[in-house]
Amino acid sequence: MNFVPHRFMADLADTDMELRRRLVSALGREAILDTPDDLLAYACDALVDAPPPVVVVLPRSAADVAMTVRIAASFERSITARGAATGMTGGAVAVPGGILLSTVRMNHILEIDPAHRRARVQPGVVTLDLTYAAAPYGLFFAPDPASERICTIGGNFATNAAGPHAFAYGATAEQVLAIEYVDASGDIRQSNLDDGGIDVCSILAGSEGTLGIVTCLDVRLRKAPESICIGVASFPDLESAIEASTAIRERCTAVVALELLDELALMAIAATSTSPYPRNAKAVLLIEFAGLLEDTRESEDRAEALVRRYAADSWVSTHTVAEAQRLWSGRHDVRKALSRISPDLMVCDLAVPRSRLVQAVRAIAAIAKQHRLRCSTVGHLGDGGLHPILLYDRTDIDENAAVESASNEMLEAMLTLGGGAGEYGIGFTKREIVYQQRDATDRAALHRLHHALDPQQRFNPEKLLPPRELEHA
Amino acid sequence: MIAHDTLDPFEELVTKGWVRPPESQRPAFPPSGRTLRPNSLAALVEIVRRANHAGFPFFFVGGGTRLSNHPLPVAPQLHGQPTIAIALDGLNRVLEFRPMDFTVTVEAGIPLAQLREQLAMRGQTLMLDSPHAQQGTIGGLLASGYAGPRRRSLGYTRDALLGAQLVLADGSLVESGGRVQRQASGYNLGRVMVGAHGCLGAYATLHLRTVPLPETHRCIVATLPEGTRSRVLASIEALPVEPTAALLIDGFMREIPGWEGPDGRVFLAFEGSETSIARATRDLRTALGAIGVSETRLFDRDAEALLEGVINAPVPLHHNHGDNTATIRLWGPPSKAVALRNTVHRQLGEVNLKAETITDLHNGDVYARVKAFGPRALDIAAREIFVELAHEATRASLLGAPASFHDRFTIAVNRERSSESLVPTLRSHFDPRSLYAIDRSLL
Numbered sequence: 001m002n003f004v005p006h007r008f009m010a011d012l013a014d015t016d017m018e019l020r021r022r023l024v025s026a027l028g029r030e031a032i033l034d035t036p037d038d039l040l041a042y043a044c045d046a047l048v049d050a051p052p053p054v055v056v057v058l059p060r061s062a063a064d065v066a067m068t069v070r071i072a073a074s075f076e077r078s079i080t081a082r083g084a085a086t087g088m089t090g091g092a093v094a095v096p097g098g099i100l101l102s103t104v105r106m107n108h109i110l111e112i113d114p115a116h117r118r119a120r121v122q123p124g125v126v127t128l129d130l131t132y133a134a135a136p137y138g139l140f141f142a143p144d145p146a147s148e149r150i151c152t153i154g155g156n157f158a159t160n161a162a163g164p165h166a167f168a169y170g171a172t173a174e175q176v177l178a179i180e181y182v183d184a185s186g187d188i189r190q191s192n193l194d195d196g197g198i199d200v201c202s203i204l205a206g207s208e209g210t211l212g213i214v215t216c217l218d219v220r221l222r223k224a225p226e227s228i229c230i231g232v233a234s235f236p237d238l239e240s241a242i243e244a245s246t247a248i249r250e251r252c253t254a255v256v257a258l259e260l261l262d263e264l265a266l267m268a269i270a271a272t273s274t275s276p277y278p279r280n281a282k283a284v285l286l287i288e289f290a291g292l293l294e295d296t297r298e299s300e301d302r303a304e305a306l307v308r309r310y311a312a313d314s315w316v317s318t319h320t321v322a323e324a325q326r327l328w329s330g331r332h333d334v335r336k337a338l339s340r341i342s343p344d345l346m347v348c349d350l351a352v353p354r355s356r357l358v359q360a361v362r363a364i365a366a367i368a369k370q371h372r373l374r375c376s377t378v379g380h381l382g383d384g385g386l387h388p389i390l391l392y393d394r395t396d397i398d399e400n401a402a403v404e405s406a407s408n409e410m411l412e413a414m415l416t417l418g419g420g421a422g423e424y425g426i427g428f429t430k431r432e433i434v435y436q437q438r439d440a441t442d443r444a445a446l447h448r449l450h451h452a453l454d455p456q457q458r459f460n461p462e463k464l465l466p467p468r469e470l471e472h473a
Numbered sequence: 474m475i476a477h478d479t480l481d482p483f484e485e486l487v488t489k490g491w492v493r494p495p496e497s498q499r500p501a502f503p504p505s506g507r508t509l510r511p512n513s514l515a516a517l518v519e520i521v522r523r524a525n526h527a528g529f530p531f532f533f534v535g536g537g538t539r540l541s542n543h544p545l546p547v548a549p550q551l552h553g554q555p556t557i558a559i560a561l562d563g564l565n566r567v568l569e570f571r572p573m574d575f576t577v578t579v580e581a582g583i584p585l586a587q588l589r590e591q592l593a594m595r596g597q598t599l600m601l602d603s604p605h606a607q608q609g610t611i612g613g614l615l616a617s618g619y620a621g622p623r624r625r626s627l628g629y630t631r632d633a634l635l636g637a638q639l640v641l642a643d644g645s646l647v648e649s650g651g652r653v654q655r656q657a658s659g660y661n662l663g664r665v666m667v668g669a670h671g672c673l674g675a676y677a678t679l680h681l682r683t684v685p686l687p688e689t690h691r692c693i694v695a696t697l698p699e700g701t702r703s704r705v706l707a708s709i710e711a712l713p714v715e716p717t718a719a720l721l722i723d724g725f726m727r728e729i730p731g732w733e734g735p736d737g738r739v740f741l742a743f744e745g746s747e748t749s750i751a752r753a754t755r756d757l758r759t760a761l762g763a764i765g766v767s768e769t770r771l772f773d774r775d776a777e778a779l780l781e782g783v784i785n786a787p788v789p790l791h792h793n794h795g796d797n798t799a800t801i802r803l804w805g806p807p808s809k810a811v812a813l814r815n816t817v818h819r820q821l822g823e824v825n826l827k828a829e830t831i832t833d834l835h836n837g838d839v840y841a842r843v844k845a846f847g848p849r850a851l852d853i854a855a856r857e858i859f860v861e862l863a864h865e866a867t868r869a870s871l872l873g874a875p876a877s878f879h880d881r882f883t884i885a886v887n888r889e890r891s892s893e894s895l896v897p898t899l900r901s902h903f904d905p906r907s908l909y910a911i912d913r914s915l916l
Contacts, residue, residue: 091658113806115807167575171655171656173664174629194804194837197618197896198666198673198895199631199665199667200895202665203664205661206659207658207660208658223715253688253746291749294748294752295749351656355571355573355574380655384653384654419651420653421657422657424657426658434659438648441645445639445645446662449660449662449902452903453895
């Protein structure tokens with residue numbers, strides 16, 4: 001998929017060299033990448049290809065970021081901040097002539113405060129690394145998007161990423177209690193939720209780097225549960241699995257994850273290795289309970305009774321760590337398994353009200369069928385998150401077009417059902433569909449906020465919202 | 474611009490019955506001014522539009538629980554017109570409750586307690602703390618950004634907000650955020666307005682996240698013998714079952730039951746399954762017994778009411794302790810909370826005033842109440858100490874005090890808040906005519 005920006009600043013080449021010189025002079029040679037090969041490596045996210053940035057900046061500190069923003073302003077260039085670029089909507093690629101700022105070197109866990117259940121981290125810290133660092137204190141960081149082994153907390157904050165446990169513990173926005181950020185003037189600002197007044201954390205969360213660049217975050221840590229239990233139930237169809245998940249969500253107090261795998265995903269997993277799931281199942285529900293041992297046992301018993309009531313073909317559960325990891329492994333590796341039966345995958349990220357889950361999976365299947373695409377649907381049923389995964393061959397022009405159309409139609413279908421885009425971001429590719437769902441007054445209000453914080457559209461332009469001049473055209 | 478003395482822009486709305494008469498038992502805001510109570514969303518929008526057109530400064534009132542003890546919001550530019558209070562307590566309906574989705578849509582003027590009752594019928598609740606939940610509205614709670622003692626366990630007030638319909642200063646009605654549990658990218662204007670005290674717009678309707686109602690609540694109050702405090706606090710931190718609130722209490726005997734020990738009392742709230750609470754009680758009693766704390770009282774049936782009482786205790790609904798009582802809330806890191814509490818007692822003790830304190834062990838807040846034998850004695854002895862204490866904390870606010878405290882306190886303590894610089898910028902975009910009269914704490 002290609003990112004075709006609205007603004008193409010063709011006459012910028014004359015000043016590119018001067019811009020690079022200024023950045024090298026201010027931040028040091030080691031902080032700047034400007035060879036064609038290096039720039040090409042930053043010309044895409046996990047799905048979207050884009051023109052390379054004019055320069056890549058690798059700051060180490062908030063002061064470096066602030067300096068970059070000031071230099072960018074003096075050259076009238078935009079800045080796109082980027083974590084690990086695991087997004088799939090073009091949110092982390094620069095516009096032509098723009099600067100790409102990677103937080104890869106801002107990757108330090110600055111402090112873990114066990115008494116306060118907080119950690120202070122730089123935005124480039126890999127998400128799972130924080131949980132590893134907090135583990136000796138009996139704590140963990142709750143957000144666990146599928147890419148947690150490589151994605152960064154700054155990127156999670158920018159897209160408000162979630163993961164399987166979000167319905168129990170909240171998404172990234174709910175974990176961030178204080179931030180340091182660089183504003184459009186190049187000033188370093190702090191905001192702490194406990195200071196009262198306007199909560200800047202909430203303003204910047206999910207803004208995909210369009211309102212400021214976060215340079216430090218204070219995040220919540222949670223006490224690790226005494227006991228974890230994993231249950232796996234197989235069902236004759238997706239609908240039964242979804243209905244069982246609703247009953248479990250309402251009646252099992254210790255439930256913290258409710259993951260759905262469909263038949264195609266199960267077949268792919270079974271084809272690649274020793275599947276932890278029953279053969280020939282049409283749908284599997286993977287359930288995690290966490291808390292005191294008494295609570296997880298009670299929820300486990302209740303869940304078993306409930307899945308049987310909803311026609312489950314089988315049920316297994318475990319309290320051992322090794323077996324729990326084995327049962328999770330299929331879910332964690334579903335993309336890897338599908339990629340072995342298809343040259344390319346397009347992972348969509350959608351959200352619907354839980355009560356519309358059955359309609360949503362039917363709509364997804366119908367759209368895939370209409371476009372003659374194979375589609376596997378996995379999801380986070382706790383809060384209505386769905387990931388349809390379209391199987392295709394990107395060298396096939398027709399399939400490419402079909403995948404793009406199908407993914408857009410799926411998003412539109414979810415919007416009709418009262419849902420929308422999920423945690424992979426809106427970026428460039430989903431921008432128009434999401435934006436068009438808002439009426440003119442709502443759009444104007446969003447632009448007011450954007451204009452208030454980034455009057456020159458310096459930060460990650462053309463993402464989330466169309467450029468303002470288009471709105472008034 | 475319509476001159477106030479020649480034409481009342483709201484008269485037509487009153488005649489049409491869009492505006493309810495003020496309730497007699499509720500105070501008017503401002504006391505000598507005009508309070509308008511829209512009875513529908515359309516009426517609210519129309520009132521704001523007309524106020525905007527006529528150039529009347531205005532502010533929004535929820536249940537009035539905060540304004541009872543605080544100076545009224547002020548209009549930065551008075552426009553030569555009287556300030557109007559728009560009371561939203563008439564907008565108090567549950568519009569849509571979807572138990573299966575764990576979401577509810579309400580009008581912003583609904584009191585938290587009223588909503589909790591309706592949600593409880595389907596086994597759900599909102600994990601929000603609010604002082605005076607019977608009267609305080611959810612819109613007001615969000616606008617104030619109140620953070621209660623359960624926030625470390627259950628999250629902050631903002632976390633419950635999925636989306637909202639907002640009325641901006643020009644009367645435009647804006648929908649922002651979403652209605653689904655899973656919220657992702659995009660600007661959520663509803664959350665932008667959390668803690669803004671209505672200076673950017675008013676909440677009209679709210680889309681909120683609900684959670685399953687805990688099976689059981691239990692509060693435990695333990696009396697602390699001399700020399701046990703520090704060991705008790707360490708043992709609470711080590712409990713396998715975390716309390717949702719953990720407070721060290723000195724005084725407040727009238728509002729909070731339990732005998733006061735030489736080292737005060739600890740108050741713990743637990744929520745969860747019956748088995749987990751039984752385990753928590755057993756573990757706690759074992760730990761405290763080993764330290765020498767033998768007296769613990771359990772509250773089950775009335776546990777929720779007791780927790781509410783503890784939240785209410787330092788936040789007087791009206792300044793009804795007489796003019797010789799003042800209460801302050803101090804914020805700080807949890808690791809320094811007990812030290813801050815000790816400073817409160819020492820400094821007030823030096824001028825022969827006895828402080829009553831509630832120290833939030835999870836979050837670091839210290840509530841301090843002091844009573845003198847007369848208003849002048851209070852003014853002389855405590856006012857300057859409050860100002861000093863406020864400077865020792867990371868943040869401070871007065872919860873109830875004579876007017877003289879407010880003037881001195883505001884000037885002395887109103888140092889720059891981290892988000893302060895954004896307020897004028899945002900206001901210039903969301904309220905370009907500066908019509909919202911704003912809370913003094915934001916000035």
